Amino acid sequence: MNSVTAINANPVAYQALAAAFRAEDTEVLFALLGDGNMHWAASLTDLGVRGVYARHEHAACAMATMYARATGKVGVASVTCGPGLTQIMTALTTAVQARIPLVIFAGESPMHAGFYNQHVEQRPLVVATGAHYITAHSLPRMTDYVREAFFLARTERMPVVIGVPLDLQKQMLPKPYDYAPSSSVIPRTGRVMPNETDVDRVVNAIKASKRVVVVAGLGALYSGAQLDCEALAEACDGMLATTLPARGMFDHHPFGIGISGGYCRATGHRLMQEADLLIAVGASLAHFTTDGGKLFSKAQKVQIDTQPLGLKHGRQAADIYLRADAVEGIRAVLDKLPKEGSQRNWRSDALATEIADAPADPTTFPPQPGFIDPRDAVAAIDRVVPKDWEVINSSGHCAYFTAQLRGRRPENFNVIRDFGAIGNGLSYAMGAAVAKPDRTIVLLDGDGSLLMHAQELETVRRHGLKMLICVLNDGAYGSEIHKMHSDAISDEGAVHGRGDLAAVARGFGLRGRTLNSSDQFELAFQEFLEVGPGAELWDIHVADNVTTPVMRAHMSH
Known part of the structure; x- marks a missing residue:
């Protein structure tokens, strides 16, 4: 729903908050209910949102995490205050590091209570995970907090927790409900186009190389760059690999060597160590992708990404950076590569057969009767x-x-x-x-x-x-x-x-x-x-x- 949504004038805060979440296209709520979130959650499901109720708060947050990854939408979860929030720290940290867009509605202990046995300072806990915390303590701005949370989740690809005190949730808004969702303020921009000088650097690196491996990550998947990656590898007579989250993208290809990193297959491991040029497309070149820097120790590294990083997990991520959308970056490089074809001759029928038939791990172990390898x-x-x-x-x-x-x-x-x-x-x-x-x-x-x-x-x-x-x-x-x-x-x-x-x-x-x-x-x-x-x-x-x-x-x- 992209239009401004209105409900009955001057509703109580939890009703307005629920209506704002619904206006953000929330379709499913993953939750475990308690005093701090049950009125809001009931109002949200009354508006047609499906409620999925876990037995543990960690599970609710983790369910919302994979829901977001599987749908491309913002995952929505909810927990009560105090112990309800502390239970999600591991799931929340994982979502932060995986860059998952989440919005979590959390109760807070009452603002005006002298004592509340589930009180804890929630902001430091959430911030320590790397997530963003919004302290929703202003009635006039109550629905603004929701728009800010979804805006951050969508544009920064991060989890955001909204903390609303129990007693404040039950107070009337001082003004009529009026809400414009985050989609109305998110800038609409096109694909990131490459800089010509940076394209030339990549082209020169390819011309100087003999054994190229193209590694595609989620950025390549989301950009729809599979065929472009294959064309780039073809032009380089090179191999195709993926990060773990993008695994399987090139399984159909005779020179798709599988996962890059500690999970690579034996043949892929050998070929990656032989490479003199790694071209990472929509992949951050994290510790896991390079197996702590050991896999591509002989290779110069190129990163094509909309947000290339110079430093990742304590290591220099790449030697050459091309800031661009995966599709646009690869096509700009291909336009400048020689058209006569590669003379590298790394690919062969025998190698394709090995890639297809060799086991991932040929190591043998003594059998254990009654148990399966x-x-x-x-x-x-x-x-x-x-x-x-x-x-x-x-x-x-x-x-x-x-x-x-x-x-x-x-x-x-x-x-x-x-x-x-x-x-x-x-x-x-x-x-x-x-x-x-x-x-x-x-x-x-x-x-x-x-x-x-x-x-x-x-x-x-x-x-x-x-x-x-x-x-x-x-x-x-x-x-x-x-x-x-x-x-x-x-x-x-x-x-x-x-x-x-x-x-x-x-x-x-x-x-x-x-x-x-x-x-x-x-x-x-x-x-x-x-x-x-x-x-x-x-x-x-x-x-x-x-x-x-x-x-x-x-x-x-």
Whole structure:
């Protein structure tokens, strides 16, 4: 709704705040209710907004985070004051580092109370995460705060928390309600066009190179630059790779070598180390993308981005910067490259065959009877689950394995792991299920992560979400046990046993089954389809001796 919205003159504050949120095109609210937000939330759902009510505040914030990533809209969540807000610190920090646009309505303790047992100074907590905090203490400006919050979320791609005292929420506005949404004041600008001198620098770097890798990030995806990236790599006789969030973009391409960074495949790792020029398109060249600077140690680095950064995660991000929209920047470079074609001859039929057929990680491990190699489990999931289904990749030791799915579009592969926090996977899957109710969501998670917020399995059932929850269960916090073994210290604090997660799922009213052999997946998936819409958990018992390349590199230092 882009027009000015009006409701009954001089409403109470919480009604006006709800109407303003609705005017900002809020369609879904993720919340856990308490005194500080329940009147506002009830008013918002009365206006037609769908309420999704979590069992824990962290989950509500995380659901809104993935909803925003999956839809491209601003995610909206709400918590009560005090402990309601303190519970979301990890989810909020992750959203900040992933640059997710969120607006969170939070109650504050009453302004005029001498004592309130849920009081805490909320602003310092929120600001410490990197999010913006709006102290909504002025009745005349009450709806202005909402417009400011959505404006910041949309233009800066950041979470914003609005804190409104309980007693102030119930007071009448001193003036008639009148609201113009943030979309009415956001500048409408075109694509960022490149500077010709900077284009020349990029062209000269390409002419001087022999082995080029083009790495596309979310900026390339959002700009629609896939074909342009492919054309640039073709002109350079180069390879194509992606950041983790954009993985799958070039899986169809014979010279798409997969993820750039610690999650890269063995062949991709070798080729990236051979490169003498890296061209990052819509990618920030963060620590993970370059594997701490080790992957492209021989390469000159070019960054094409609307907001190129000179310094990222303590390292110089690139050597040459082209400030431009991904499409416009690449096309300007291609216009100045020689038309006679590349003479580099890095590409070959044999290399294309290796890229297609070589395993992501060829390392062998002793088999553990009764347990599945996690790589085989992921291959089985990849085999039975249709390529166009929505996938949520969680965090933790298992995340490397589950990132190796092939032939899946980045629009259907959702991952947010910028803060390195486990425990978000189930909530992210729920946010995606709400965002795309006509799709079945496949969550790939570890047992330690799932059990942090297993209570949300009840929320899955209550809201009728369509999900297949695949848990790689090694009975421990996988990263920790391998590090503990490497450092020769006791793993007692990280091992908790596999238990029976399928029974846990059934206890919450979902379907559940245990898998401990690679040949069980076809039948399990067929029966999942036959039962029909709903949610099911696969408790996949995996071997605990299989380590990822990332972990092995860590343990070798």
